[in-house]
Amino acid sequence: MLHQLPKRGIWTDQPASRWEDALVSGNGSHGVMVFGDPVQDTIIGNHCRLYLPQGNSYDLPDMAPYLEEMRAIIRENGYQQAISYYYQKATELGYQGLTMSDPSHPGFHLHVETDHQNYSDYKRSINYETGELVVSYKVKEKSYYRKTFVSQDCNQIIHSLSPGSYKIKLEDYQHPKMSQISQVDQKIIHSHFDYRYSDGGYDVMIEVEAEGIKPLANEIGFELNSANPVLIRMEILPYGHKSKRSIIRNKINLSNEYSRLFTKHAAIHKEMFQRVELKLARDEERQQSIWSLVKKAKERGQITPVLLEKMYDAGRYMYICSAGELTPNLQGIWTGTFEPAWSGDFTFDTNVELSIAAALSSNLLEGLEGYFRLIKELMPGFRENAQKYYGARGVMAAIHASNSGKHVHWNQEWPLHLWTCGAGWLAHWYYQFYRFTGDKLFLQNEALPFLEEIVLFYEDFLVEDPDGTYRFTPSYSAENGAADNATQDIAVAKEVLTNLSEAYQILGYPAEKIKKCQEMKNKLPTYQVNEEGALKEWLTPEKGENYNHRHFSHLYPVFQSREFNDETNPEMWQAARTAFNKRLEAWLLNEEGDTSSTHGRMHSALCATQFHMPELLDDIFRLLIDHHCFYSSLMMSHYNEQQIFNVDGNGALPQVVHEMLVDFSNGRLTLLGALPASIAKGEMKGVHLPNQMIVNKLTWNLETKHVELQIVSKIDQEIKMYLPLYPEVELNQQTIMLQRNKPVSFQINL
Structure with missing residues (x-):
């Protein structure tokens, strides 16, 4: 044979x-x-x-009695002294210092x-x-x-x-x-x-x-x-x-x-793999060895269609292999060592979220069952975190977890216990699961109770300024510094309250519940723009920006919650774009950036799809190739030069490809929104979108300037068509009526 x-x-x-x-x-x-x-x-x-199990203590220090004193120190002397005070009290109570998960x-x-x-x-x-x-x-x-x-x-x-x-x-x-x-x-x-x-x-x-x-x-x-x-x-x-x-x-x-x-x-594996399909290459190209394909891309100085197709397939393959009983950890489902980097655990301040980014659009719902199962198993620890650190009801997610959801991964240098928006970010996929599937039983029995527990935490944790505005104090922008009112904290809370309010309406809950969500939302601080015109990462005047960083937390309204766009809030959209450009200059495209990071590049790419920046996507793909950020399996590395096996990039890359081709948010179907010229023609089948839409088929050819789209919706709805890179196209911003289960086809000349 x-x-x-x-x-x-x-x-x-x-x-x-x-x-x-x-x-x-x-x-x-x-x-x-x-x-x-x-x-x-x-x-x-x-x-x-x-x-x-390492034999470490996962006993949480009961810090709730010291919260008000810590907040007073923040107000009077700043975060450094407050964190020092808090850490000293914790150690007096037996806290052993920053502890890795098992x-x-x-x-x-x-x-x-x-x-x-x-x-x-x-x-x-x-x-x-x-x-x-x-x-x-x-x-x-x-x-x-x-x-x-x-x-x-x-x-x-x-x-x-x-x-x-x-x-x-x-x-x-x-x-x-x-x-x-x-x-x-x-x-x-x-x-x-x-x-x-x-x-x-x-x-x-x-x-x-x-x-x-x-x-x-x-x-x-x-x-x-x-x-x-x-x-x-x-x-x-x-x-x-x-x-x-x-x-x-x-x-x-x-x-x-x-x-x-x-x-x-x-038969089982193939059916899952074939639910979506990206065609960018010919079979004779596909059958070349992986390192010869990488070499050709390096020589060309940009991604080749066949290599992007391979990386796309590798991302979905990782997810099919790693998700099911649980969700992929930092290394998917694989390790050959007893001492993996960061314990090879579930890291919730960016990595798990990226590893599942394409699960819904790739129609791999079985994998998300493992994600929901994992969160359920960690919930007792999440509840204890909220109670012990902040005297609050509800839940606060740990940043690192494996056998326990208790949060003991923090110290003075890494005050990760101040990052309170983790549970809200995890809840994003609960509500999205409903939006993609229309499953009201899931909405009622899984999504809504989780959202309610997160809001319970907010009710007890948030303090009010004299003008009635909520203040997040303490607050932390993941791994980039502490100051009151980190922008991601506000953005996540806004998304949680919006989704809970919508869930109450859909399920016919009493009007007072909806009203309460709206009142809380109205008290959230407004986003701020600095003197350079950039969306601030912390909504406090005294905290300046650190653009040279791998995390993109303050751009959460752009890459994750899709809170606004160029139509719904042009001013804030431009401020976010400016903040993104500053990050690109100081970190992503800067050879002296603070550290290489595949997860940072993937969040850059997810922002690039929203800001319609196809050339930047080419740059990001090129960085992965030039810096040798994957192994021969095409599983990725966290750092350049194959340093540290990590699959969050694999999980995110198919979502980047989906969004650059077809995307839906704020009632708008975006076509070819960030398609690089290097991917001049191709075909995509089976991609799922929010509001229960499925792209049966999308073909494009930039040389002949022709696009064909067939889309079907499981519900009656109106959408607008948007081709941001082709403003002259006749269909742009036209309202399209989609009737339940009736496929609609379009022929578009660019």
């Missing part, structure tokens, strides 16, 4: 030398990483529930050894469309294959080896914070892990189906010599986790068992 190089996927001609560069797959519960070395291969098993960790390392040193014609590939990983090579003209997938059907990692002789060994982790007891029984390896600092742990079951199988003498594993393909089935079972199916020991037909299992899985 030939190695079928994937059209939707990647391949390279070198094995991985480190876990970050491994082939990756997953099913939203299990993940797998395959190095692909013919001689000494490593398969790493991952599971979304594996976070290693880190994600691998479930097992399985090693496969051969005597295939003199191999040739090596290839390894990921098929994004099916989730299959394939390694192929030749030894003395004989072809060998290794194939892997993580089943969407039976919830196991499945690995197949060509007929031959192999040693298969399970690594003994010998980790001080957990015990490992392993045993071999006929053809099954069973390893039992107990965490030292909690009652938790997990089991690993590995079943090897092969001929000539014998246990190894001094190691956990087998040696075998099989005339038929070898089948390995792997499963990770965290305590209390109900697996869909346990290892089955029935007699199986080795010659076709892999194909049978793969066919069942691939």
